Amino acid sequence: MSRILIIGAGGVGNVVAKKCAMHSELFTDIWIASRTLAKCDVIKKEVKELCGVDLTTARVDADNVPELVDLIQKCQPKLVINVALPYQDLTIMDACLECGVHYLDTANYEPEDTAHFEYSWQWAYQEKFREKGLMALLGCGFDPGVTNIFCAYAQKHLFDAIETIDILDCNAGDHGHPFATNFNPEINIREVTQVVRHYKDGEWVETPPILEDDCVHFSFDYPVAGPRESYLLYHEEMESLAKHIKGLKRIRFWMTFGQPYLTHLKVLENVGMTRIDEVDFEGNKIVPIRFLKALLPDPGSLGSNYTGKTVIGCVIRGDKDNKPQSKYIYNICDHTEAFGEVQSQAVSYTTGVPAMIGAMMMVTGTWSGAGVFNVEQLDPDPFMEQLNKNGLPWQITDFTGQLPE
Amino acid sequence: MSRILIIGAGGVGNVVAKKCAMHSELFTDIWIASRTLAKCDVIKKEVKELCGVDLTTARVDADNVPELVDLIQKCQPKLVINVALPYQDLTIMDACLECGVHYLDTANYEPEDTAHFEYSWQWAYQEKFREKGLMALLGCGFDPGVTNIFCAYAQKHLFDAIETIDILDCNAGDHGHPFATNFNPEINIREVTQVVRHYKDGEWVETPPILEDDCVHFSFDYPVAGPRESYLLYHEEMESLAKHIKGLKRIRFWMTFGQPYLTHLKVLENVGMTRIDEVDFEGNKIVPIRFLKALLPDPGSLGSNYTGKTVIGCVIRGDKDNKPQSKYIYNICDHTEAFGEVQSQAVSYTTGVPAMIGAMMMVTGTWSGAGVFNVEQLDPDPFMEQLNKNGLPWQITDFTGQLPE
Numbered sequence: 001m002s003r004i005l006i007i008g009a010g011g012v013g014n015v016v017a018k019k020c021a022m023h024s025e026l027f028t029d030i031w032i033a034s035r036t037l038a039k040c041d042v043i044k045k046e047v048k049e050l051c052g053v054d055l056t057t058a059r060v061d062a063d064n065v066p067e068l069v070d071l072i073q074k075c076q077p078k079l080v081i082n083v084a085l086p087y088q089d090l091t092i093m094d095a096c097l098e099c100g101v102h103y104l105d106t107a108n109y110e111p112e113d114t115a116h117f118e119y120s121w122q123w124a125y126q127e128k129f130r131e132k133g134l135m136a137l138l139g140c141g142f143d144p145g146v147t148n149i150f151c152a153y154a155q156k157h158l159f160d161a162i163e164t165i166d167i168l169d170c171n172a173g174d175h176g177h178p179f180a181t182n183f184n185p186e187i188n189i190r191e192v193t194q195v196v197r198h199y200k201d202g203e204w205v206e207t208p209p210i211l212e213d214d215c216v217h218f219s220f221d222y223p224v225a226g227p228r229e230s231y232l233l234y235h236e237e238m239e240s241l242a243k244h245i246k247g248l249k250r251i252r253f254w255m256t257f258g259q260p261y262l263t264h265l266k267v268l269e270n271v272g273m274t275r276i277d278e279v280d281f282e283g284n285k286i287v288p289i290r291f292l293k294a295l296l297p298d299p300g301s302l303g304s305n306y307t308g309k310t311v312i313g314c315v316i317r318g319d320k321d322n323k324p325q326s327k328y329i330y331n332i333c334d335h336t337e338a339f340g341e342v343q344s345q346a347v348s349y350t351t352g353v354p355a356m357i358g359a360m361m362m363v364t365g366t367w368s369g370a371g372v373f374n375v376e377q378l379d380p381d382p383f384m385e386q387l388n389k390n391g392l393p394w395q396i397t398d399f400t401g402q403l404p405e
Numbered sequence: 406m407s408r409i410l411i412i413g414a415g416g417v418g419n420v421v422a423k424k425c426a427m428h429s430e431l432f433t434d435i436w437i438a439s440r441t442l443a444k445c446d447v448i449k450k451e452v453k454e455l456c457g458v459d460l461t462t463a464r465v466d467a468d469n470v471p472e473l474v475d476l477i478q479k480c481q482p483k484l485v486i487n488v489a490l491p492y493q494d495l496t497i498m499d500a501c502l503e504c505g506v507h508y509l510d511t512a513n514y515e516p517e518d519t520a521h522f523e524y525s526w527q528w529a530y531q532e533k534f535r536e537k538g539l540m541a542l543l544g545c546g547f548d549p550g551v552t553n554i555f556c557a558y559a560q561k562h563l564f565d566a567i568e569t570i571d572i573l574d575c576n577a578g579d580h581g582h583p584f585a586t587n588f589n590p591e592i593n594i595r596e597v598t599q600v601v602r603h604y605k606d607g608e609w610v611e612t613p614p615i616l617e618d619d620c621v622h623f624s625f626d627y628p629v630a631g632p633r634e635s636y637l638l639y640h641e642e643m644e645s646l647a648k649h650i651k652g653l654k655r656i657r658f659w660m661t662f663g664q665p666y667l668t669h670l671k672v673l674e675n676v677g678m679t680r681i682d683e684v685d686f687e688g689n690k691i692v693p694i695r696f697l698k699a700l701l702p703d704p705g706s707l708g709s710n711y712t713g714k715t716v717i718g719c720v721i722r723g724d725k726d727n728k729p730q731s732k733y734i735y736n737i738c739d740h741t742e743a744f745g746e747v748q749s750q751a752v753s754y755t756t757g758v759p760a761m762i763g764a765m766m767m768v769t770g771t772w773s774g775a776g777v778f779n780v781e782q783l784d785p786d787p788f789m790e791q792l793n794k795n796g797l798p799w800q801i802t803d804f805t806g807q808l809p810e
Contacts, residue, residue, distance in 0.1 A: 178675035267672035270583035272700035281699050284689050291696060294686045295677035 002027055002363040005075045005101075007062055007092060008083035009034035009043055011183065011300040011344055012106065012141070015352025016083055016359075017043050018342040019390065021053040023356070026363055031075050033058040034084075046343060062088040068095035077101055079362055081355055086110040086187060090121060093136060097128055104358050106141030106351055108236045110190070113276065119239050123372060130371040137367070140358035140375050141351035142331075143169055143253075143312055144237035146392065149354075149383050150314045150329040151241055152376040158327050158396070162318040163249050165241060166403055170256040172225035173308035173335045173346060179264040180297040182347035186289050189274050192265065197234045198252040199242040207232055210257065211266045218404050220254065222311045223395075224332055230254040240374035268292065303345040306335035310346045315399050326399035331392050341391065350392065357386045407432055407768040410480045410506075412467055412497060413488035414439035414448055416588065416705040416749055417511065417546070420757025421488055421764075422448050423747040424795065426458040431765055436480050438463040439489070451748060467493040473500035482506055484767055486760055491515040491592060495526060498541060502533055509763050511546030511756050513641045515595070518681065524644050528777055535776040542772070545763035545780050546756035547736075548574055548658075548717055549642035551797065553781040554759075554788050555719045555734040556646055561785060563732050563801070567723040568654050570646060571808055575661040577630035578713035578740045578751060584669040585702040587752035591694050594679050597670065602639045603657040604647040612637055615662065616671045623809050625659065627716040628800075629737055635659040645779035673697065708750040711740035715751045720804050731804035736797050746796065755797065762791045 004027050006016050013032060020027040030047075032040045032055055040057035047055050060071045062084040072080065072095055082092045082105040089109035096103040109121045122138055129136045139145055147167050155162055171182060181188040196207045196215065208215045216232035235253035242251055268274050273292045278285040313330025331350070338349035358375065361367035367378045375383070387394055409432050411421050418437060425432040435452075437445045437460055445462035452460050465476045467489040477485065477500055487497045487510040494514035501508040514526045527543055534541045544550055552572050560567055576587060586593040601612045601620065613620045621637035640658035647656055673679050678697045683690040718735025736755070743754035763780065766772035772783045780788070792799055 179672070263668060264672045264675065267584070267669045268676065270669065271673065271678075271697065273676075273678065273697075275700075279699060281691075281696055282689075284687075286686075286691070286696065288696075288700060291686055291691065291693075292676065292678075294684060295680075295693060 002079070003029035003031070003075065003077045004079050004081060004359060004363070005072065005077040006030065006032040006081045006083060007034070007060065008085075009036065009039035010083070011348030012083040012352045012355070014043050014046075014300065015342050015344045015348050016081055016355050017047055017055060018050055019353055019356035020359065021047045021051040021055070023360065024051065024053050026360060029056070031056040031058060031077065033060040033071055035059065035061055050342070063091055065091050065094050065098070068092060069098050072096065072099040072101060079104060079359055081359055082106075083352070083355060085184065087112045093122070093125055096134065096136070097125075097132060100132060100134065102134055102362055103136040104140055104355065104362065105138060106145060106355050107187070108139055108144070110187075119236065119374075126372045133370045135362060135367075135369050136372045137358055137362060138372060138374050139237060139240065141354050143167060143235060144240070145354040145358070145375055146331065146350070146387065147312065147314055148237050148241060148374060148376040149380045150394070151245055151316065152378075153380040153384055154314070154316045154327060154329065155245060156380060159316065159318040159320050159325070161247050162245050162316055163247070164317045165245065165248065165251045166315040167235065167237065167251075167253045168220055168222070168230060168313060168315065169254065170220075170222045170225050170228050170230070170311040171347065172222065172228065172256070172311065173306050175302040175306045175345070177297050177302070179261065180302055181299060182302065182345065183299050183351070185293040185296050185299070189265065189268075189289055189292075190276060192233065193269060193274055194234060196232050198232060198250070199238055199248075200250045211262065211269055216404070221401060223330065224309055225311050228256040230256050241376060244374060244376050299348070300344070303335070303339040303343060303348075306339060306345040309334050310350055312350065313394075315403060327396055328399040329394060329396045331387070331394045333392060338391075353390050353392050354387070357383055357390060360386060407484070408434035408436070408480065408482045409484050409486060409764060409768070410477065410482040411435065411437040411486045411488060412439070412465065413490075414441065414444035415488070416753030417488040417757045417760070419448050419451075419705065420747050420749050420753050421486055421760050422452055422460060423455055424758055424761035425764065426452045426456040426460070428761070428765065429456065429458050431768060434461070436461040436463060436482065438465040438476055440464065440466055455747070468496055470496050470499050470503070473497060474503050477501065477504040477506060484509060484764055486764055487511075488757070488760060490589065492517040498527070498530055501539065501541070502530075502537060505537060505539065507539055507767055508541040509545055509760065509767065510543060511550060511760050512592070513544055513549070515592075524641065524779075531777045538775045540767060540772075540774050541777045542763055542767060543777060543779050544642060544645065546759050548572060548640060549645070550759045550763070550780055551736065551755070551792065552717065552719055553642050553646060553779060554785045555799070556650055556721065557781040557783075558785040558789055559719070559721045559732060559734065560650060564721065564723040564725050564730070566652050567650050567721055568652070569722045570650070570653065570656040571720040572640065572642065572656075572658045573625055573627070573635060573718060573720065574659065575625075575627045575630050575633050575635070575716040576752065577627065577633065577661070577716065578711050580707040580711045580750070582702050582707070584666065585707055586704060587707065587750065588704050588756070590698040590701050590704070594670065594673075594694055594697075595681065597638065597662075598674060598679055599639060601637050603637060603655070604643055604653075605655045616667065616674060621809070626806060628735065629714055630716050633661040635661050646781060649779060649781050704753070705749070708740070708744040708748060708753075711744060711750040714739050715755055717755065720808060732801055733804040734799060734801045736792070736799045738797060743796075758795055758797050759792070762788055762795060765791060
């Protein structure tokens with residue numbers, strides 16, 4: 001039997017719990033813990049109705065290592081699936097090390113007081129996990145996660161050498177709100193307001209943030225969704241792919257944004273509502289972006305009226321048999337179908353399903369190793385097979401379109 | 406000698422204090438009080454440098470009647486000039502009644518928990534002031550205030566009968582910030598997000614708020630400023646003018662807004678930042694619009710880089726000698742010149758100067774009476790004369806333009 005502990009009961013935690021419960025032959029005992037026990041209990045009830053499986057719920061403050069250790073020792077899981085906040089990656093890794101259990105997450109660590117996305121903090125755990133014979137699997141959501149696996153698959157099967165990768169993330173959905181974010185607003189807004197970087201010829205090139213007039217964008221013609229304005233953005237998987245895809249000359253990440261979303265974000269930035277520092281207010285210290293989060297719709301609540309699709313994939317260029325070729329590997333996920341299956345919109349769905357598959361790889365021993373791993377370092381084939389079986393089918397086409405040079 | 410007590414040390418309080426100090430032959434002893442003593446002390450220092458006059462400063466919580474009474478008894482002024490928050494009109498009126506001193510304000514009372522602008526609360530003090538032989542002068546800023554006096558002047562000198570009044574308020578200034586309000590953001594935003602009303606044939610007609618697509622607006626060609634999109638808005642002086650201008654069939658109020666201002670406000674409304682109710686946040690009760698106010702530039706700080714002009718006036722139509730005629734009475738005020746004179750932008754300037762003139766009318770006995778008065782009930786001539794002498798010159802022209810019917 002494999003007991004797992006899911007930490008985090010937001011939109012992604014909901015998907016992970018339900019998808020794991022659908023594989024109760026593998027995940028024979030599922031625990032879910034969060035700062036707010038009531039959120040776990042809602043998921044427990046829905047999982048029981050959906051799959052007839054009984055979860056165990058618990059309360060935990062994921063910022064607090066001793067509390068995490070107590071919980072993990074009580075639960076004795078084979079693996080901790082971390083779908084809490086990115087600020088909490090290191091405390092959860094510390095607790096896993098102390099308790100001798102494997103670790104998986106979907107987003108890299110980010111310090112709470114600076115919007116600074118990079119793997120260095122987590123890669124620094126390499127020796128600690130190796131010494132204990134434990135595996136830490138980093139960034140096993142969709143992007144990072146599936147996009148990395150698409151690249152690993154391309155490297156293994158489609159190319160002799162990869163030259164460039166362009167990851168293209170399109171959410172062509174409509175949630176019906178004037179402004180809402182598809183995952184934790186605090187994390188989302190920190191991500192999209194930062195300085196943009198992409199990797200070229202061994203260096204990181206900086207370009208203006210997406211709210212600036214001179215930011216880099218172009219219209220990409222997505223399958224099903226059609227042409228959508230796509231903005232150059234920094235995204236964490238570029239850091240590990242630049243390291244792990246041999247001979248890579250350039251990697252860029254593009255994300256679609258609608259003009260209303262950008263207008264809202266620009267205004268919120270103008271008035272200071274996206275600030276992550278503390279502001280003195282009526283005797284309290286208030287972080288504006290946290291207060292904004294409290295006002296915006298809960299991303300978990302968006303699903304019920306969400307229509308449209310996400311289209312996320314990689315355009316990869318390189319050589320095969322001494323000939324240049326371009327391939328496009330992508331997944332299309334439908335918001336309404338995702339909600340019908342697990343009561344969650346596609347952005348949470350596309351993150352939660354890969355986390356479950358990663359856990360599947362780890363508890364079955366399909367993926368194993370001691371140390372800290374990014375997903376592209378492991379065999380993509382069994383993972384790619386499970387994507388097709390678990391609601392995230394992928395397609396590969398020759399890419400004949402244009403990308404900015 | 407006339408001792409006066411100014412309550413409120415914001416942008417308008419600053420102008421009132423300086424303009425009064427320029428008339429130290431009339432206002433022989435000037436006190437200024439506010440919740441924040443430091444703001445009074447800054448004004449005191451500037452007044453000393455500007456006019457060589459020594460103010461007396463004091464701290465007071467204007468929500469607290471006993472505190473106000475203590476202060477007024479200590480100060481023994483002839484008149485209290487209230488330029489604090491509109492929520493505080495009634496407590497200050499109560500304290501004036503208790504202490505037997507006259508009262509003047511520039512904006513009508515508004516309850517803190519609902520955006521509801523009307524004179525009924527203050528008009529209800531009629532008997533109390535009458536019985537004590539005291540005068541309460543309401544709404545003696547620019548609009549309300551000077552706009553009412555323009556109407557009274559028109560009634561007295563220019564028309565046999567007034568049929569319609571259109572008040573047109575244009576701020577063609579540029580403060581250089583992506584978004585800021587020209588006076589207290591809390592009051593400003595409450596005012597402009599409310600349902601719009603105008604008076605027609607004895608009834609109040611409702612139209613959509615200015616942020617709705619179907620709100621009422623047109624382009625008016627302002628003197629100097631040129632054509633500007635002007636939005637139908639509810640403004641408090643319409644209520645008293647509809648009562649006091651005999652035979653009036655219609656009164657409307659229009660205010661200019663730039664598209665960036667409207668876009669910012671719409672976004673802030675969309676995300677809930679203009680809410681005036683309490684939100685639970687991290688164990689505290691936070692009123693979003695108050696937190697927004699804490700983030701936005703202090704209106705008092707806008708002056709130093711403010712350029713351009715305000716153009717505020719009334720288009721009045723009616724009959725004279727059995728012939729229809731249209732007159733336009735207006736003032737043009739320059740932000741940079743206002744700042745040069747009293748370190749304040751024109752929006753505070755155009756409110757503060759009339760408050761000083763109203764006080765002048767009262768302490769000299771030019772205007773007198775027992776009870777609650779709106780300015781249009783008093784003789785406009787001496788006030789109009791002082792406008793020309795104190796930085797707010799007015800002009801009257803025949804109006805030949807078009808207004809929406």
